[in-house]
Amino acid sequence: MTTIFNLIYRWHRMLPVQLLLIGGTLSNQLFAQDTSGRNSAMEPVVVTATRTETPVSETTRSVTVISNKDIQQQAAFARNLSDVLAKTVPGLGPSTEALSSFGQTLRGRDYLVLIDGIPQSTALRTSSRDLNTIDVDAIERIEVVRGGTAAYGFGAAGGLINIITKHASKKLREGFSKGGIRFSTQHFDDSIMWETTHRISGTRDNMDYLVSGTYGERGQFFDASGDRIAPDPIGVQGGLADTNTFNILGKLGFNFDNDRQRVQFTVNHFNIRQDTNYTFGLGDPANGIKTPAVRGQFNPFNPGTKNTLVGVDYINKNFFGSHVSLKGYYGDQIARFAKFPGFAQTEVRAEKFGSRLTINTPITIKNYEFSAIWGLDYLRDQVVQAGLDGPTVVPFMRQDALAGFLELELPISDYAILRGGVRQEAISVDISNVINRGGNSVSGDEVDYDNTLFNGSAVVFITDYLELYGGYSQSFSIADIGRAIRDANAAISSAGQLASEAAKVDNFELGLRGRYGPVQASVVGFYSDSNNGTTFNKDLSIIKLPERIWGVEGELSYQVNEQVNVGGTASWAEGEMDLDNDGKFDEDLPNTRISPVKLSGFLEYSPLSWWQNRMQALYIGDRTPNSTQFGGLPVDDYVIVDLTSSIAVGPGHFTVAVKNLLNENYFPLVSQASGTPYGFATGPGRIVGFTYAFNW
Numbered sequence: 001m002t003t004i005f006n007l008i009y010r011w012h013r014m015l016p017v018q019l020l021l022i023g024g025t026l027s028n029q030l031f032a033q034d035t036s037g038r039n040s041a042m043e044p045v046v047v048t049a050t051r052t053e054t055p056v057s058e059t060t061r062s063v064t065v066i067s068n069k070d071i072q073q074q075a076a077f078a079r080n081l082s083d084v085l086a087k088t089v090p091g092l093g094p095s096t097e098a099l100s101s102f103g104q105t106l107r108g109r110d111y112l113v114l115i116d117g118i119p120q121s122t123a124l125r126t127s128s129r130d131l132n133t134i135d136v137d138a139i140e141r142i143e144v145v146r147g148g149t150a151a152y153g154f155g156a157a158g159g160l161i162n163i164i165t166k167h168a169s170k171k172l173r174e175g176f177s178k179g180g181i182r183f184s185t186q187h188f189d190d191s192i193m194w195e196t197t198h199r200i201s202g203t204r205d206n207m208d209y210l211v212s213g214t215y216g217e218r219g220q221f222f223d224a225s226g227d228r229i230a231p232d233p234i235g236v237q238g239g240l241a242d243t244n245t246f247n248i249l250g251k252l253g254f255n256f257d258n259d260r261q262r263v264q265f266t267v268n269h270f271n272i273r274q275d276t277n278y279t280f281g282l283g284d285p286a287n288g289i290k291t292p293a294v295r296g297q298f299n300p301f302n303p304g305t306k307n308t309l310v311g312v313d314y315i316n317k318n319f320f321g322s323h324v325s326l327k328g329y330y331g332d333q334i335a336r337f338a339k340f341p342g343f344a345q346t347e348v349r350a351e352k353f354g355s356r357l358t359i360n361t362p363i364t365i366k367n368y369e370f371s372a373i374w375g376l377d378y379l380r381d382q383v384v385q386a387g388l389d390g391p392t393v394v395p396f397m398r399q400d401a402l403a404g405f406l407e408l409e410l411p412i413s414d415y416a417i418l419r420g421g422v423r424q425e426a427i428s429v430d431i432s433n434v435i436n437r438g439g440n441s442v443s444g445d446e447v448d449y450d451n452t453l454f455n456g457s458a459v460v461f462i463t464d465y466l467e468l469y470g471g472y473s474q475s476f477s478i479a480d481i482g483r484a485i486r487d488a489n490a491a492i493s494s495a496g497q498l499a500s501e502a503a504k505v506d507n508f509e510l511g512l513r514g515r516y517g518p519v520q521a522s523v524v525g526f527y528s529d530s531n532n533g534t535t536f537n538k539d540l541s542i543i544k545l546p547e548r549i550w551g552v553e554g555e556l557s558y559q560v561n562e563q564v565n566v567g568g569t570a571s572w573a574e575g576e577m578d579l580d581n582d583g584k585f586d587e588d589l590p591n592t593r594i595s596p597v598k599l600s601g602f603l604e605y606s607p608l609s610w611w612q613n614r615m616q617a618l619y620i621g622d623r624t625p626n627s628t629q630f631g632g633l634p635v636d637d638y639v640i641v642d643l644t645s646s647i648a649v650g651p652g653h654f655t656v657a658v659k660n661l662l663n664e665n666y667f668p669l670v671s672q673a674s675g676t677p678y679g680f681a682t683g684p685g686r687i688v689g690f691t692y693a694f695n696w
Contacts, residue, residue: 048114048143048162050407050419051151051358052323052373060419060457060469062146062511062524062553064089071139073614076180076657076691077642079195079216080240081131084142085161087618090553090569091146093595094620094669097221097683099238099272099305102128103592103631103670107147107526108549108575109158109505110477110534116165116266117356118309118329123155124383124397124429125482127335127348128237131161133307134270135214135247137178137197140166146553147526148475148507150423150453152356153377153403157477157505157530165249165268168201168208175200175696182689183219185663186226191687193218195245206259210251218243220278220293224665224685228293230280233681234670236338238303242276260318266311273304274338285633285675290667290682298339300389306334323360329353336388340678343437344390354379373407373421385482394482395434395444395495401427407455420456425449425476431495436486445496451476451504463514470510478502480534480542487541503532503544518559525552533577535593536630543629547589549575568601579628591673592631597621610648615661617641620669633675638666640683652694659687 043055049063056063066088074084078095082104086095093104105111113120113130120130145151145160152160176199184191195216201209221229221241231241253264279298283291309331316324330353339345357375379401385394407421427449435441457471484498492498511524526549533547551573559565575589588594602616617639624634641664644657663686671680 046143048160049145049149049151050373050409051325051356051375052360057461057467057513058417058459060417060459060471061149061473062091062509062522062526064144064146064555066142066144068140071136071142073644075136076644076655076689077659077687079136079245081134081136081163084136085131085144087600087616088569089144089146090555090571090598091159091551091573092144092571094598094618096234096670097240097668097681098232098234098670099132099240099243099274100128100234101131102234102237103673104131105593105595106144106158106161107528107551108573108589108594109148109528110155111158112152112154112156112160114152114160114162115268115309116311117152117162117327118311118331119152119154119352119354119379120307120331120333121155122333122335122348122350122381122383123478123480124381124399125348125350125385125394126480127333127350129305129333129335132238132272132305133333134163134165134268135197135216135245137199137214138165138212138247138249138268140164146524147473147509148505148528149473150405150425150455150475153405153423153425153476154379154401154427155475155477157475157503165251165266166199166201166210166212168203168210168251168253170203172204173200173202176693177696178691178693180689180691182657182687184222184684185686185688186224187220187222187228190220190228191222193689201251206255208251208253208255210249212249213247215246216244218245220276221684223290223682224660224663225682226685227290227682228278229684230291230293230681231274231276231278232280232303232338233291233668233679234674235280235676235679236303236340237679238305238335238337239274241274242278243272243274243304245270245272247271260316262313262315264311264313266309266313268307268309270307271304273302275302279338280678280681282677283680284677285680289680291678291680298341298345300339300345301336303336303338303345305336306332308332319359321362325356325358327356329355339389344387344393346385346387346392346394348383348385350381350383352379352381370411371409373409375405377401377403377405383482385486391435393434393437394486395432395442397432397482398430399427399478401425414461416458416460418456418458419471421454423453423455425451425453427451427478429478429481431481431485434485436488438487438489440488440490440492442485442488442492443494445494447481447496447499449476449478449499449502453504465516466512466514468510468512471508473507475505475507476502477505484542503530503534505530505533519557521554521556523552523554526550535577535590538628538630540630545581546578546585547575548585549573549589549594563606565604566602568599570600571595571598587629588625588627588632590625590627590629590631591623591633591635591669594623594625595620595669596623596635596637612646614644615641616643631670631673633673635669635672636667638664638683640664640666649692650694651696652692655689655691655693657689657691659689660685662686
């Protein structure tokens with residue numbers, strides 16, 4: 001309680017923001033409440049960029065929406081969100097082909113992952129499991145805000161990935177079932193993988209419900225040469241081979257007051273566990289010799305991830321003229337790593353609970369209509385990286401974070417929308433005593449942060465089909481203070497000495513997007529800089545130095561006719577750091593931070609209404625950075641081609657999917673860039689899958 005009182009006391013610095021929030025409430029009661037906007041019927045609506053429902057054409061940020069159809073298409077190749085997003089989101093790095101997403105950045109920086117607005121990232125001690133905390137069949141859509149943002153606070157230096165779970169059917173009762181099997185064409189016996197999903201949902205009067213369950217088993221992975229891939233392909237960060245997975249999602253919602261108010265309860269539990277008889281040997285990256293899979297294991301306990309979240313949502317569409325959304329949540333996540341010889345096996349335990357209050361207040365002053373979006377966020381996050389068969393070298397940490405925000409949405413006739421706002425964060429982290437991995441004693445302390453974050457952006461409607469958008473935003477991240485303590489040398493005697501480890505990022509972007517008939521396209525340029533960017537040196541210790549990143553992203557799709565659809569994405573970025581902290585940017589950021597050129601393309605062809613086909617390709621270019629940091633080794637280019645064909649059969653669809661159709665022999669980006677003898681693993685060769693799904 002003392003920490004919370006300290007936060008409230010320090011919040012006097014937020015008085016101007018609080019007055020603005022109160023002023024918004026009074027203005028709502030004093031002025032008219034109707035607003036007008038552009039006709040956006042039939043447009044996709046997103047909630048992540050502004051925390052309120054906004055048509056895509058009216059957003060002032062770069063936003064990518066991955067629909068349920070897109071998710072299911074990509075999941076036919078691999079049930080791993082790292083793969084799904086890498087092939088659909090410009091600016092996101094290529095897949096790691098592993099349980100961990102280490103090295104897969106968004107615009108060169110870490111991103112915040114949310115499930116229904118509930119944070120999954122563990123900022124105090126990063127586990128890099130954020131993209132593997134829910135099964136793909138529990139997801140309705142994914143909204144990605146590309147570029148740093150403080151919309152949800154407490155992270156998001158590179159952007160936001162908001163995973164939105166399945167919603168209940170509007171019918172009285174509707175069921176869904178799916179089963180599938182896949183295997184390597186190079187080694188059938190040990191590679192068999194299978195999964196099954198069943199879901200039932202419905203709506204009756206003012207109540208709706210949903211229950212969904214998935215279970216799957218994966219065998220081993222084999223590369224294009226038929227060689228077994230080590231089950232932990234990037235060291236001990238986490239692998240997908242020889243894993244059992246299950247996920248259960250439940251929802252219960254009630255509408256009342258003539259549908260003006262709604263309460264919804266959500267529970268999701270995800271568990272992936274690896275039980276393997278293989279481990280990694282040592283390769284020789286300098287001579288192109290890959291890390292082999294060898295019989296045996298080091299693990300006293302099976303590695304994997306458990307993630308449980310509970311959410312309660314309340315919506316009031318007209319509370320004294322305002323739209324009010326209140327969310328309370330609880331999360332419990334355990335990310336267990338494999339054991340590395342000579343070190344203890346560990347797991348990151350993260351428990352969090354918090355709330356988000358978002359109020360959208362329409363205001364009219366002298367016939368000018370605009371909106372104020374404001375509210376409060378609270379988060380308590382408790383994290384420790386515990387030793388399972390040895391000492392705990394990362395201390396117990398408890399974060400209490402309180403934030404208030406105000407965003408104004410100002411339409412300029414029918415020609416433009418301006419948005420701008422401020423967010424004030426007060427964060428306190430209590431850290432216990434620890435003897436770290438180097439044997440150094442680091443005493444506990446309370447580390448406090450007070451941050452004011454600003455943003456301003458606009459969208460200009462050049463024509464009914466073309467928009468120019470852009471702006472400035474700030475983001476803030478504590479950035480793995482637990483690892484900094486774990487690796488601290490003897491010069492660090494107190495956790496309080498690491499108070500300056502947090503990173504504040506300034507983000508700029510300018511883009512053009514449009515749609516005309518069957519064509520949709522966008523292009524955006526971006527730039528970001530930070531005085532305290534985070535990367536790793538050769539011994540994997542964190543270093544924080546000034547850095548800057550810039551790049552260009554593009555998307556294009558063209559519906560040629562009812563049978564043919566083509567499109568793709570393009571991403572290019574560069575980044576550099578001030579290694580000597582002397583004001584001169586003298587070294588490139590490594591490949592684990594900056595992805596090489598990434599191009600994706602697809603061709604969809606439906607010769608008949610009941611037969612759909614898709615061929616897609618992903619190209620990762622080469623990049624040779626001038627870098628002395630971990631992940632700074634050169635990356636050679638590679639191309640992955642996938643093919644899927646779906647046929648309507650009976651009540652459902654039968655799908656055949658071939659991942660890596662051409663059986664490309666390649667090393668994923670993170671393996672090449674890191675070049676460690678224990679993590680220089682090849683990617684999977686050709687994998688064929690068969691799936692049948694139907695509604696009932």
